[in-house]
Amino acid sequence: MTRFNVQVITTQVHDGQKPGTSGLRKRVKVFQQQHYTENFVQSIFDAVSPDGKTIVVGGDGRFFNTEAIQTILKIAAANNVAKLIIGRNGILSTPAASNVIRKYKADGGILLTASHNPGGPDNDFGIKYNMSNGGPAPEAVTEKIYERTKTIKEYKILEAQPLSLEEIGEFTFGPLKVQIIDSVKDYVELLKSIFDFDLISDFLTTNTSFKVLFDGMHGVTGPYGRAIFVETLKLPESSIQNATPLPDFGGGHPDPNLTYAHDLVKVVDEKNIDFGAASDGDGDRNMIYGANAFVTPSDSVAVIADWAHCIPYFKNGVKGLARSMPTSGAIDLVAKAKGVEVFEVPTGWKFFGNLMDAGRLSICGEESFGTGSDHIREKDGVWAIVAWLNILAAANKDKPGTGINDILQDHYQKYGRSFFSRYDYEEVDSDGAKKVVDHINEGINSNSLIGKKFASSTGDFVVSEAFNFSYTDPIDGSVSKNQGQVVRFEDGSRVVFRLSGTGSHGATIRLYVERYTKDETQYTLETAKGIKGLIEVALVLSKLEEFTGRKEPTVIT
Numbered sequence: 001m002t003r004f005n006v007q008v009i010t011t012q013v014h015d016g017q018k019p020g021t022s023g024l025r026k027r028v029k030v031f032q033q034q035h036y037t038e039n040f041v042q043s044i045f046d047a048v049s050p051d052g053k054t055i056v057v058g059g060d061g062r063f064f065n066t067e068a069i070q071t072i073l074k075i076a077a078a079n080n081v082a083k084l085i086i087g088r089n090g091i092l093s094t095p096a097a098s099n100v101i102r103k104y105k106a107d108g109g110i111l112l113t114a115s116h117n118p119g120g121p122d123n124d125f126g127i128k129y130n131m132s133n134g135g136p137a138p139e140a141v142t143e144k145i146y147e148r149t150k151t152i153k154e155y156k157i158l159e160a161q162p163l164s165l166e167e168i169g170e171f172t173f174g175p176l177k178v179q180i181i182d183s184v185k186d187y188v189e190l191l192k193s194i195f196d197f198d199l200i201s202d203f204l205t206t207n208t209s210f211k212v213l214f215d216g217m218h219g220v221t222g223p224y225g226r227a228i229f230v231e232t233l234k235l236p237e238s239s240i241q242n243a244t245p246l247p248d249f250g251g252g253h254p255d256p257n258l259t260y261a262h263d264l265v266k267v268v269d270e271k272n273i274d275f276g277a278a279s280d281g282d283g284d285r286n287m288i289y290g291a292n293a294f295v296t297p298s299d300s301v302a303v304i305a306d307w308a309h310c311i312p313y314f315k316n317g318v319k320g321l322a323r324s325m326p327t328s329g330a331i332d333l334v335a336k337a338k339g340v341e342v343f344e345v346p347t348g349w350k351f352f353g354n355l356m357d358a359g360r361l362s363i364c365g366e367e368s369f370g371t372g373s374d375h376i377r378e379k380d381g382v383w384a385i386v387a388w389l390n391i392l393a394a395a396n397k398d399k400p401g402t403g404i405n406d407i408l409q410d411h412y413q414k415y416g417r418s419f420f421s422r423y424d425y426e427e428v429d430s431d432g433a434k435k436v437v438d439h440i441n442e443g444i445n446s447n448s449l450i451g452k453k454f455a456s457s458t459g460d461f462v463v464s465e466a467f468n469f470s471y472t473d474p475i476d477g478s479v480s481k482n483q484g485q486v487v488r489f490e491d492g493s494r495v496v497f498r499l500s501g502t503g504s505h506g507a508t509i510r511l512y513v514e515r516y517t518k519d520e521t522q523y524t525l526e527t528a529k530g531i532k533g534l535i536e537v538a539l540v541l542s543k544l545e546e547f548t549g550r551k552e553p554t555v556i557t
């Protein structure tokens, strides 16, 4: 038997390797520090007992992806992992990785991504561990990994030349088996098993004036988008843009919202495109945007749930629906109409996984441009985009000429409208952020907010309830406290304050506002107008501007 050269390297603890909402995210330069990546990878293996296991590895192709994979290969080989399944050239979108874990019955996955955060040598990288169900590791596991990073003294690594990741096939790397797979194929097969591609294709070929534009934002979804929109649906090459993945996302911020997806917004508006859509760096987020029609993520998931019957995957109905707490309650109304359960979980896709595994959840979404279903255990950008095409194709069969706006207006007519917006104050000074949180907590804990009347330019708002959101997982009973501060008003509106758990440095305060109306005259109103007064109230009651010195949010979505 060949002897492999496994080395035990003495290391020192790196502080702050605590996974956030979605894995460990830091500047590339932080990961490049001596032993930093090695420590974290070894800690993952120490936490998940990798003996004889099969692990999927892939990333969004951002700068440092390749180096990190070579490190994982060497550490996996030295830690008795049996096999790594790796996307060709190290590429797997986050949803594709979730699918591969499930389809190949792997024991887990290491995903290399910082999602929608900018990439490149001066920007972010990330490492995230997923479980055998294909979903992000729950807090119990990420805590175990973190605990390990705080005491690590050595790591084991195989001394070997880098393995080429270019060719599909089976290889060995020291004692480790390595299977390199096509990054796109399994995912396309999955979507074909979910949606009515014949219906979509018929609709698009008989309505050639209905224009589609998919924007990959130079993230990982370019090749996935090409496979679906150009190769499968036979749309022209001009129906995809920014579809070449780049390690720095072309210098952009690969986050599909109205601010950062400006390339898409510009072309859609200029060319009057009926259906525009974008996905983020690692392919799990989506934005649906047509000429004069922006779909808020909260509405998007509600619409998909309402139209689920036209998607073959849901032909037997939906089991349950869910949203994250700050997401608007639009989907709750659909659940009520369908007579199915609806769950409100904390921010973070990992909270949906248990409900899906227990067969209680089919479709869910978050205000943060995440939409998905139990076909995998991650949110899925391209899935949501094809879901909308499936819905539009079905709607056009009944009523030719139906566009995004018609779908939205019909939805509001049926259920009423939830105005929703999120204000982000990025990279605020941590002291200021803490003061905001403390100040609201004071109001919550002393009960002094209840009954308080706040005047605004659109009328008075009286507080009916104020609390810190806490969640008890209905499946495993685990409790997650302090998941956001909620202030409700007598008219049913609410504001929520939360600190982001995905930033790589500084604090980001998120302010979420929601106002529901059944007044038909407001269904076509701009969101900004619909929530104007509520925003004023939120800023007054939190003293956000005073404590942070910020007069304007960094991003409004």
Ligand code: G6P
Residues within 6 Å of the ligand: 021, 022, 115, 324, 347, 348, 349, 350, 366, 368, 370, 499, 500, 501, 502, 503, 510
């Ligand atoms: C990621 C997570 C989502 C979460 C979003 C915002 O995309 O997967 O579940 O909603 O980040 O999280 P944050 O903690 O920054 O508000």
Ligand code: ZN
Residues within 6 Å of the ligand: 094, 114, 115, 116, 280, 281, 282, 283, 284, 285
């Ligand atoms: Zn993402």
